[in-house]
Structures are given as structure tokens and as C-alpha cells.
Amino acid sequence: MLVALILLWALLSTMSDLVASPAESLSALMDRFADGSIYRHLNATMQAVAIGFLIAAAVGFPLGYAIGRSKFLGAVFDPLVAGAFAIPRVIFFPILLQIFGVGVGAQSAMAALAAVFPIMVSTTAGVRAINPLLPKLARSLSLSPLQTVTKIYVPAMAPSLMVGIRIGFSIAFINVIIAEFFAARAGLGLLALRAYGMLDLPTMYGIIVLLAAIALIGNLALWAVERRLGNKQL
Amino acid sequence: MNVLTKPALGQPKRKFADLQRASMVRWAIIVALVAVLELTTRTGMISQSLMVPPSVILAELASIVPTEQFGQDAARTLTTILTAFSIGLVLGVPLGVFLWRVPAAGRILEPFIVTGYAMPTLLFYPVLLAVMGLNAGPIIVIAASMSLIPIALTTMVALNAIRPILHKLANSVSASPQQYYLKVLFPAATPLIFPGVKLGFIYAVIGTVAMEFILASQGVGFRAGFYYRELNTADMWAYIAVVIVLSVLVNSVLTWLEKRIRRDML
Numbered sequence: 313m314l315v316a317l318i319l320l321w322a323l324l325s326t327m328s329d330l331v332a333s334p335a336e337s338l339s340a341l342m343d344r345f346a347d348g349s350i351y352r353h354l355n356a357t358m359q360a361v362a363i364g365f366l367i368a369a370a371v372g373f374p375l376g377y378a379i380g381r382s383k384f385l386g387a388v389f390d391p392l393v394a395g396a397f398a399i400p401r402v403i404f405f406p407i408l409l410q411i412f413g414v415g416v417g418a419q420s421a422m423a424a425l426a427a428v429f430p431i432m433v434s435t436t437a438g439v440r441a442i443n444p445l446l447p448k449l450a451r452s453l454s455l456s457p458l459q460t461v462t463k464i465y466v467p468a469m470a471p472s473l474m475v476g477i478r479i480g481f482s483i484a485f486i487n488v489i490i491a492e493f494f495a496a497r498a499g500l501g502l503l504a505l506r507a508y509g510m511l512d513l514p515t516m517y518g519i520i521v522l523l524a525a526i527a528l529i530g531n532l533a534l535w536a537v538e539r540r541l542g543n544k545q546l
Numbered sequence: 547m548n549v550l551t552k553p554a555l556g557q558p559k560r561k562f563a564d565l566q567r568a569s570m571v572r573w574a575i576i577v578a579l580v581a582v583l584e585l586t587t588r589t590g591m592i593s594q595s596l597m598v599p600p601s602v603i604l605a606e607l608a609s610i611v612p613t614e615q616f617g618q619d620a621a622r623t624l625t626t627i628l629t630a631f632s633i634g635l636v637l638g639v640p641l642g643v644f645l646w647r648v649p650a651a652g653r654i655l656e657p658f659i660v661t662g663y664a665m666p667t668l669l670f671y672p673v674l675l676a677v678m679g680l681n682a683g684p685i686i687v688i689a690a691s692m693s694l695i696p697i698a699l700t701t702m703v704a705l706n707a708i709r710p711i712l713h714k715l716a717n718s719v720s721a722s723p724q725q726y727y728l729k730v731l732f733p734a735a736t737p738l739i740f741p742g743v744k745l746g747f748i749y750a751v752i753g754t755v756a757m758e759f760i761l762a763s764q765g766v767g768f769r770a771g772f773y774y775r776e777l778n779t780a781d782m783w784a785y786i787a788v789v790i791v792l793s794v795l796v797n798s799v800l801t802w803l804e805k806r807i808r809r810d811m812l
Contacts, residue, residue, distance in 0.1 A: 331677065387568030388575070391801075398748045398797035400755040403767065403789045406774035406782060410596050489669060493760040494771065505761075508672040516672055523669050 332514040341518030356498035357488055360416050364423020365484040371424070372431030372480070373473070377465075379432065380439025393432055401426045402490050415497050422491040423484035430483055431476040438472025439465070471541045478534040485527055598780045606784040615769075620788075622682065623754060623766040630686045631750040634693030638746065639739075641694070642701020652702065667691045671757060680763055689753030693746035700742025704735040740807050744800040751793055766792070 318334055325333040332340075344350040379385050379393070405422050412418040446468055450460040466473070492501025500519055507516035580600050586592045587599040598606075610616050645652040667688055674684035708731065716730045758767030766788055773782035 328677065331673075384564065384568060387565055388571045392572060392575075394801070395794045395797050398751070398793040399790055400752040400759075400767070400793065402756045402759050403770055403786050405759070406771065407596065407786075409774070486668065490756055490760060493671070504672050508676060513676060516676070520669055520673060527669070 332517045336514040337517035337521060340512075340514035341522060344515065344518070350500075350503070353498050353500050353503045356416055356419075356496070357492065357500045360419035360488045360491075360499070361423055361481075361484050363416070363420035364488065365427055365481055367420070367424035368427035368431055368480055368484060369477070372428040372476070373435050375428075376432035376435025376476070377439055377461075380436040386436070386440075390436075393429060393436075397429045397433060401429075402487065402494075405491050405494055408491075409495060414495050419488050419491045419496060419499065423488045426487035427480040427484040431480040434472050434476035434479065435469070438469040438476070441472065442468050471538060474534065474538040474541055478531060478538060481534060482527065482531060485530070489523065595777075595779055598783050602780055603783045603787050606780045607787060610781065610784050619764055619766050619769050622764045623758065626682050626685055626689065626758075626765065627747075627750050627754045629682075630689030630754060631693050631747050633686065633690035634697055634746050634750060635743065637690070638694040638697030638742075639701050641698040642739075643705065645698065645702040646705040668753065668757065671760065675761065680761070685754055685757040685762065685765075688757055689750045692753040693750040696742045696745040696749060697739075698742075700745075701735070701739050704738030704742075705731065707738055708734050737807050740804050744804055747800060748793070748797065751796055755789055755793075 321331070322334050325331040325336075341350075379389050402422070404425060405418070408418045408421045408425070412421055442465065446464050447460070450464045455463065488499070489501040492499035493505050496502040500523055504516050504519040504523070507513070507519065583592075583597065584599045584601060587594060587597050645655065671684060671688060674687055678684050678687075712730055712734055716726045721730065754765070755767035758765035759771045762768040766785055770782055770785035770789065773779075773785060
């Protein structure tokens with residue numbers, strides 16, 4: 313499949329001037345690595361994704377858990393969360409730019425804002441899908457609230473927590489890139505769009521391949537963990 | 547997302563009262579939020595260069611909506627969304643059927659589709675810009691690819707979830723392939739496919755507005771970014787409000803439709 317994609321790319325590049333060939337793009341990318349100019353951008357992007365994702369997880373998991381546990385909170389917040397989920401959250405990026413200034417702060421905030429809703433949604437769904445026997449078990453063993461959460465809920469919800477982590481990671485990643493396309497000091501998205509502006513197409517294709525590779529590998533790794541957890545459950 | 551969750555059963559009457567109370571609290575939260583924003587921006591606790599009071603946004607909206615420019619932007623955004631969604635639907639459903647008919651293909655493609663669910667197809671926006679130029683084309687391609695994936699995935703899941711007896715029934719009345727698809731599979735799968743279609747439409751909206759926001763020549767999302775760069779906070783907020791209203795509206799209409807379609811689900 314991957315080989316087929318690369319062949320298709322090579323074929324397209326022979327037909328159109330607007331598509332740089334795979335070899336050219338990779339060597340342009342390698343040049344960037346060789347002269348070290350890419351590390352600053354790579355660093356900025358990964359930092360923003362990591363910070364944003366951690367904030368989203370720190371906020372999203374407890375909130376999603378609370379909404380899932382309580383029927384009343386669920387009835388109040390479900391439509392709000394669904395509505396917020398439907399809004400293209402990038403549209404709030406200008407405001408974040410004004411608050412945080414152009415830089416990693418704004419990118420991280422964007423990632424956090426975007427990733428928090430999917431994480432909440434999947435956590436809520438996970439709490440609701442828990443076998444009702446398990447909370448009863450916890451009560452009959454007279455576990456403390458903390459023990460109930462760490463020993464019963466978290467293990468039982470592990471698969472859906474992983475879904476939240478995977479989707480949250482992807483969304484955080486995408487939104488950092490979009491935010492960098494729009495305005496940034498450093499970052500791979502900025503670099504790609506700058507290359508487009510300068511019609512340096514090989515570099516642009518190279519960076520996009522790098523981004524796609526990061527996203528694909530991160531996703532596949534998390535997906536593999538998710539499937540293993542899912543198998544253990546059954 | 548939660549395609550297969552069943553609604554909890556409870557005493558209908560109490561449940562109704564609870565729901566009413568919940569929706570009252572929900573509206574109270576929204577109203578309070580707007581009031582707090584109005585108050586903090588009016589008193590200057592939040593600088594007006596950052597956020598203008600909601601009442602000003604409303605006034606700004608009233609002056610923007612009748613203009614020709616707004617008409618053009620809105621028309622451009624809506625046609626882009628609808629085109630992208632139609633493409634997603636027209637390609638996504640057959641793709642789902644194909645994945646269901648040929649399980650081997652499903653297994654090979656699954657990692658790509660699952661990662662594609664969240665995979666930034668929009669990473670390729672600069673590529674499409676380079677190839678297709680700065681017009682609605684690249685946006686349609688990306689928004690369509692984003693909306694296609696949930697539709698294809700739920701179509702596959704829905705067809706797999708059809709009760710085997712329906713296949714036997716179709717066989718025993720010797721239905722033609724056409725009848726089999728149109729009269730048996732399609733009606734049986736629709737309630738299960740619909741959440742995917744809903745998600746597909748929402749993704750089409752998100753994809754369109756987000757792409758317009760990054761780089762475009764026209765459209766509601768573009769205008770919000772444009773006014774940011776012009777430091778025109780009031781107009782920027784007005785367009786952000788347009789986007790919020792549009793997406794919440796789309797979500798409510800689809801949720802309502804979903805309830806109606808799923809009500810007569812088997």
C-alpha cells in the first residue's frame with residue numbers, strides 16, 4: 313500500500329511540473345536535517361503538540377469522567393459538548409494569538425482547546441459503557457473513592473481511554489499544524505507554507521511527508537496499544 | 547462515534563422532568579456566560595481589543611449580514627460544504643459497501659482508514675494548493691476526504707450489524723441484487739449509518755471553515771482570519787459568531803433528524 317502510494321507519487325511527478333519527485337523531496341528534506349535548520353521547527357511543533365495534549369488530557373479526562381458518572385451532569389452538558397464538538401475550533405485561534413502572542417504558547421493552547429472535546433466525549437462514553445456490576449463490586453469490597461477510580465474504573469475503561477488518547481493526539485497534532493500554517497514563529501507547518509510561498513516545492517513536499525510520517529507512526533503505535541488492550545478485555 | 551449505545555430506560559415521567567431541569571440549567575449556564583463576557587468587556591477587565599461585548603457583536607452582525615460581501619462569502623462557504631459532503635457521501639457509502647463485501651480489503655485498508663479518521667489529510671493542503679491553485683478546489687478535496695471516512699466506516703459497521711435473517715429473507719423471496727440492496731440492506735442499515743453521515747457533515751463543515759481560515763480568497767472562515775490580520779476585532783468576532791451559529795445549527799438539525807430516523811429502528 314505504501315509502496316503503491318510512492319509509485320503513484322513518482323508517476324504524478326513525471327506528468328506535472330507542480331509535483332516534485334519523491335527523490336528530490338527526500339533529498340531536500342535531508343538537506344534541512346544536514347544543515348540543522350529543521351531542528352528548531354521540529355522542536356517547536358513537537359513541544360506544542362505535547363503541551364497541548366497534556367493540558368487537554370488533564371482537563372478532558374476528569375471532566376469527561378464526571379459527566380459520564382452523573383446522569384444530571386450528562387443531561388446538562390451532553391448537548392453543549394456535542395455543539396462545541398461541531399464548531400471548527402481553529403476559528404478561535406486569532407483570539408489565542410492575541411492572548412498568548414505568536415509563539416509556542418498559542419499553538420499549545422490551540423491544541424489543548426481542540427483536543428479536549430474528543431477526549432471528553434470518549435471518556436464519557438467509556439464511563440457509561442462500564443459493566444454496572446463493577447461499581448457494585450467496589451462497594452461490596454468497601455473500596456475508598458480513590459481506590460474505586462484507580463482499581464476499578466481506570467482498568468475497565470482502558471480501551472476507551474486509549475481511543476481518547478489516540479484521537480486527542482491526532483487532533484492536537486493537526487491543530488498545531490493548522491495554527492502554524494496561519495501564524496507562527498517556528499514550526500514545521502510554518503516551514504511548509506513558507507516553502508510553498510517561495511515555490512520551493514521539493515522542500516514543501518519533503519516536510520509534508522515528514523509530517524505525515526510522524527502522524528502515521530504515532531497513530532499506528534497508539535492504535536496497536538489500543539487493540540492489545542481491547543483484546544485483553546474480551 | 548457511539549454508534550451502538552442504547553438509550554437508558556427509566557420511568558418516562560420522572561425522566562422528562564429531569565430533562566427539563568437539565569435543559570434549564572444548560573440555558574442558565576449559556577446566559578450566564580454571555581452576561582459575564584458582556585460585563586467583563588464593558589468594564590474593561592477584558593480588553594476590547596481582545597473581545598468585544600456580545601451586544602456589540604450582535605450589532606456588528608446586523609450591519610454585516612445584509613452586505614453583498616457577506617452574501618458572497620456565505621454562498622461560497624455553503625456551496626463548498628455541500629459539494630464536499632455530497633462527494634463524501636457518494637464515495638463513502640460505496641466504499642463502506644465494498645469494505646463489507648470484501649472483508650480482506652477491509653482488513654488491509656483498516657489501519658489506513660482508522661488513522662485516516664484522525665489523520666491530517668489537511669496536511670496536504672499546500673500540495674493541493676500548488677497543484678490546483680487558490681480556489682475552492684483544494685478545500686473541497688480536503689473537506690470531502692474528511693467527511694468520507696466516518697461515512698465509509700459506519701456504513702461498513704452498519705452492514706455487518708444487519709441481522710442474518712434479513713439476508714435469508716431476501717434469498718427466500720429471491721430478490722434481485724437491486725432489490726436486495728434497495729429494499730433490504732438500505733432500509734435496515736440507514737438508522738445505523740446516519741450517525742456516520744452526521745459526523746461526515748460536521749467534518750465537512752470543520753474542514754471547509756478551517757481550510758478557508760488558513761488560506762483562501764473568499765468564505766466565512768477566510769473573512770475571520772482576514773479581519774484578525776486587519777486588527778478589526780469587532781468584525782472578526784462577528785464572523786466567528788457566524789461560524790459558531792452555523793455549526794451549532796447544523797449539529798442541532800442533524801441531531802433532530804437522527805432522533806427521528808432512529809426512532810423506528812428495529
